[in-house]
Amino acid sequence: MVNDVLLEAVEDELKSRPWRLRFADEVEARFEEDTQQQRSRNMAVAGLISAFIYSLFLINDYSYRPDAFTTALLLRAGIMLPFGLPILWFVYRGVTPVLREALMASIVIVATVLSCLIFVASLEPYSYLDVFSFGLILVVGNIVYSLRFGYACASTALSILIMLVFILVYEPMPPEAKRLAMFTIFANATFTLVANYRLEHSERTSYLHVLREKLRAGNYFEDNQKLSQLSITDPLTNIANRRHFDTVFPLRWQEALEKGNYLGLMMIDIDHFKAYNDHYGHLQGDHCLRQVARSMQVNSRDEGDLVVRYGGEEFVVLMSNAIPEAASLAAERFRYSVEALQIPHHGNPERGIVTASVGTAVLRPTALLTPADLLAYADLALYEAKRQGRNKIWVASVNKMP
Numbered sequence: 101m102v103n104d105v106l107l108e109a110v111e112d113e114l115k116s117r118p119w120r121l122r123f124a125d126e127v128e129a130r131f132e133e134d135t136q137q138q139r140s141r142n143m144a145v146a147g148l149i150s151a152f153i154y155s156l157f158l159i160n161d162y163s164y165r166p167d168a169f170t171t172a173l174l175l176r177a178g179i180m181l182p183f184g185l186p187i188l189w190f191v192y193r194g195v196t197p198v199l200r201e202a203l204m205a206s207i208v209i210v211a212t213v214l215s216c217l218i219f220v221a222s223l224e225p226y227s228y229l230d231v232f233s234f235g236l237i238l239v240v241g242n243i244v245y246s247l248r249f250g251y252a253c254a255s256t257a258l259s260i261l262i263m264l265v266f267i268l269v270y271e272p273m274p275p276e277a278k279r280l281a282m283f284t285i286f287a288n289a290t291f292t293l294v295a296n297y298r299l300e301h302s303e304r305t306s307y308l309h310v311l312r313e314k315l316r317a318g319n320y321f322e323d324n325q326k327l328s329q330l331s332i333t334d335p336l337t338n339i340a341n342r343r344h345f346d347t348v349f350p351l352r353w354q355e356a357l358e359k360g361n362y363l364g365l366m367m368i369d370i371d372h373f374k375a376y377n378d379h380y381g382h383l384q385g386d387h388c389l390r391q392v393a394r395s396m397q398v399n400s401r402d403e404g405d406l407v408v409r410y411g412g413e414e415f416v417v418l419m420s421n422a423i424p425e426a427a428s429l430a431a432e433r434f435r436y437s438v439e440a441l442q443i444p445h446h447g448n449p450e451r452g453i454v455t456a457s458v459g460t461a462v463l464r465p466t467a468l469l470t471p472a473d474l475l476a477y478a479d480l481a482l483y484e485a486k487r488q489g490r491n492k493i494w495v496a497s498v499n500k501m502p
């Protein structure tokens with residue numbers, strides 16, 4: 101049911117998402133749940149790689165702006181790394197989606213500020229060329245980290261603003277170079293944001309397709325489970341049906357044969373049930389059958405006993421590993437449980453309530469016997485129980501049987 105609602109929401113998302121990124125709440129929650137861990141890890145790894153590359157820029161600082169090398173070293177190693185690495189650790193460990201995106205965006209902004217400070221700290225003639233590498237910071241935020249689009253836009257806008265301010269106030273840079281730098285940064289921002297949007301859109305669309313298939317597969321599985329459960333259940337009484345018994349009986353027989361265990365079979369037949377139907381009607385007869393089935397189910401062992409509606413008003417209980425004495429006690433328990441229901445039955449001349457006769461047979465399977473033999477012994481025992489006056493149990497003396 102929960103799956104059905106979610107599946108419907110996923111179908112709706114797939115139909116109505118030409119440009120929108122965020123999903124409806126329930127799908128968004130599932131999306132986060134399914135992707136959060138992987139995304140956090142990816143971001144942390146991407147952060148480590150970009151921290152390494154960012155530090156490598158010290159080589160440039162050393163070679164073409166030695167006058168600001170100490171500042172660069174201080175800012176890159178003394179501020180950027182102590183600021184960024186703990187954030188990557190937090191993100192890796194898992195934080196809320198909002199915090200994750202905000203923290204990663206903050207790395208982009210701090211890297212921008214520090215790069216600008218290093219750039220303006222130098223008066224070397226080629227220092228301003230560094231401005232053309234600022235676009236890399238946007239590449240990292242928008243593509244390498246792949247910040248969610250909203251955060252990518254916000255961090256890009258703020259970074260551009262910071263870059264523009266520093267470029268405009270830096271006097272040694274020729275105006276033509278400033279114009280070119282600003283244009284390059286704008287173009288870079290546009291391209292990386294477009295790429296960022298497309299990445300997120302296709303990530304989300306693929307996710308929807310995968311989720312839809314997963315949910316459908318889950319539903320098929322559930323449907324199949326339900327169908328196979330239905331095929332082995334008696335619709336009136338909700339206990340196992342004859343078909344299930346026919347499948348299970350030979351398997352239990354084989355198991356008992358291999359292990360040298362006893363196998364018991366009990367046949368239970370409601371007494372004078374035709375008269376019950378005739379007197380109370382078929383619907384009431386059905387109700388009575390349900391009550392009897394439930395009481396037998398309640399009185400069976402959870403493991404080992406299989407209670408089956410064998411047909412009409414006849415039930416069988418297949419008892420694995422039941423020694424003869426225990427099987428007799430179980431037969432009495434079942435007989436009594438029907439009597440204890442105290443269902444009025446005017447057509448039962450002897451007792452006035454619904455009763456049942458129980459025939460039981462227990463044997464150790466051998467190669468000379470078949471499951472049909474055990475069934476026949478139990479049937480004979482039931483016949484004997486009826487003959488003895490009904491509401492009786494009869495245990496077949498299997499050794500004396502032909």
Ligand SMILES: Nc1nc2c(ncn2[C@@H]2O[C@H](COP(=O)(O)OP(=O)(O)OP(=O)(O)O)[C@@H](O)[C@H]2O)c(=O)[nH]1
Pocket residue numbers: 336369370371372373374375377381382383384385386389411412413486490
């Ligand atoms: N209400 C109802 N009756 C059923 C169902 N299946 C079988 N019966 C009835 O069960 C009755 C079985 O009657 P009989 O086989 O003659 O046996 P009985 O009247 O119980 O007599 P004894 O077994 O000798 O005590 C028949 O009247 C069937 O119609 C069912 O699903 N619902």
